[in-house]
Amino acid sequence: MREDGSVTSATERPEPHTPVRTRSASAPVSAPASAPASASAPRDVRLVATDLDGTLLHDDKSVSERTIAALAAAEAAGVEVFFVTGRPARWMDVVSSHVQGHGLAICANGAAVVDLHRGGEIVDVRPLEREDAIAVVDALRIAAPGASFAVERTVGIHYEPQYPPFHLDPGAVVASVEKLLAVDAADAGHPVIKLLVHHPELGPDEFLALARAAAGGHGSFTRSSPTALLEISGLGVSKASTLARCCAERGIAPEEVVAFGDMPNDLEMLSWAGTSYAMANAHPEVLAATSHRTTANNDDGVARVIEQLLEQRATTG
Known part of the structure; x- marks a missing residue:
């Protein structure tokens, strides 16, 4: 999946708010x-x-x-x-x-x-646990100045003002990622499934290597976009x-x-x-x-x- 302009907008609709089964991201794979x-x-x-x-x-x-x-x-x-x-x-x-x-x-x-x-x-x-998401943000603020973040929860996405408007979500809250991850943030009761981070200058593979070196102990880092947009999931996910x-x-x-x-x-x-x-x-x-x-x-x-x-x-x- 590409989270940038190479993906067409899907019909926006509220996600079901029914309870979901939540597993620890680091739980062992039994296969x-x-x-x-x-x-x-x-x-x-x-x-x-x-x-x-x-x-x-x-x-x-x-x-x-x-x-x-x-x-x-x-x-x-x-x-x-x-x-x-x-x-x-x-x-x-x-x-x-x-x-x-x-x-x-x-x-x-x-x-x-x-x-x-x-x-x-x-x-x-x-999920990506809140403490790990915050640790990733803190590390990348230092390692990659100029990076901007988005928080994907089970009910939708919220993002920082500097985050590129790949797909504007009418239900999104626009605020600093620190506020988006706060205990009293909008949708804070719903799990974070992915943290996204974009850099306006670094190459995609260069940014991925840098981010893994800086914060790889707090999440699983990957990318699927032709731009410098990284996707961070829970450890082991x-x-x-x-x-x-x-x-x-x-x-x-x-x-x-x-x-x-x-x-x-x-x-x-x-x-x-x-x-x-x-x-x-x-x-x-x-x-x-x-x-x-x-x-x-x-x-x-x-x-x-x-x-x-x-x-x-x-x-x-």
């Missing part, structure tokens, strides 16, 4: 350890995990007819599909009608599990760790998972899955970390691989 990508795509694949922006979606944020058909065919063949994205729940309208029977998607880089069959209701949260939980609950091993991605926030998931594919348009780190390639997002690379997997299953009985 098996990561497995290297296999030499060829497995015939016994049970789950497809795919990023959205730059991966499943075309650049205009549409889902092609070919991809819709491939997702439906996977479900009919008994292969589960999980959308695993950095997007918040409120930006999932673009794929809500294409989720499988389970209805679940992993959002905010693993910090939230969302039920798209229930209007995007958040059913599981792995990633697309991979939450996907591992979901797979463990279903008795699915990493070797039975095929994953797709294009940006650094996909790296852990691509390393964990038994078989992983980098999109042709992927970030160099993603291309270097994966042994499989598929065509670009605009050329339906995910759909092409799903079609091949299903064809293999059919021919081998």
